[in-house]
Amino acid sequence: MRKLLLIGLVFFITITSGQAQQDPMFTKYMFNTLIFNPAYAGSKEHMSVTLLHRDQWWGLDGGPTTQTLTIHSPMKGNRVGIGGSLLHDDIGPTKEIKLSGYYSYRISFNDGKSKLSFGLSASVSNWQADFSELVLDNLADPAFTAPQQEWLPNAGVGIFYYNPHFYLGLSVPSVLNNTFEENKGGTTLQAAQVRHYYLGGGLILPFDAANTIVFKPSFLIKNSNLFGEFQDDAMGNVGAPTEFDIDLSLLFYEALWVGASFRSAFEGFNGDSSFDSADIWVAYFLRNGFRVGAAFDYTLTELQRPAQGSFEVILGYEFSYKESAILTPRYFF
16 A cells, blocks of 8 residues: 555655656646647647646545646747646645746748747646545554655756647656655655656648548657666666557547547566556537537556546637637647
C-alpha cells in the first residue's frame, strides 16, 4: 500500500523504488495543448478560453481528479502570443495548485501558411499533503511525517510547427527538477519533481474541398526522467515507462467532432508494455463560439475491477475577431 500510494503522489517519492508519471494525463490532450506546450500560445489567431475537468478511475476512492483553466491569444502583429493557466490536481491525500504564464514567438513561412513557434513558460505550484486522511498499518512510518507543503517554482520550453495540413510539437513544461531530501528517524526520505518530455503531432486530411468531413489522426508521447537524472542506488528508477496516445477522429461540417483513441506504455525496446485504456470522445462547436465536449476511458488494466473508467468534460469559447479565423485553427483544438 505504501509503495502504490507514494508512486502516485504529485511530488513525494520516497526511497521505495517505483515508477510514475507525475504530470496529469488528458484524453482530450489536443484540446488542452497549452498546459504542456507554451509554444501553442496564440496559435489559434484569436483569444481562446478552455475549461476542462477529468475524473480518473471514477469510483476508486482517492483517484486523481484534475481541473484546468487556460486562456491564450495572439498580440497585435500576430508574431507574439501570450497566455495563462490554472491547474488543480488531487491524488489521494495530496493536492497541487499550479499557476502558469506563457509567451510564444512565431515565424511565418510560405506566405503565412506555415508557422514555427517558440515558447517559454513560468509557473509556481503549491503542493500539499494531508496524510491524516490515510489509514496506515504503521503509524510510525517516517515517510508520512515529511513536510506536507512545498512551493515549487518552475519554467518550461516548447516548439510548435503547424500548417493547414500538419502540426508537430516538442516541449518540456517543467525544466527544473525540484528535489527534497530529509533524514527522519535514521531513514533518508527523498523526493523529486521529475522533468517530463512531450512530443505530439497530427495530420489534417479533408475528404473534399468543402471540408464536409475532415480526418485527423494524432499522437502524443510522454516520458519522464528521460536521461535518468534520479537513477541511483537510493531512489532507484524514478522515471516512468514511455506513455503514448494514438487518436483517430472525424470532424463533420466543421461542427461535430468524434474520435477514438488508445493509450499504452512501454519501457525501453526490450521492456514491458501495457495496454492502459481505450477511449472515445465527442465535441460540438456552436456558431456563437462556444464548444462543448466529453470523453470516456475504458480501463484495460486490473484497475477496471475497482474503478469504473475515467471521464472528461470540456467547455470552451473562441473570441473570433475575424469570421474566417475560427475555421482552420479548429483543427488544432
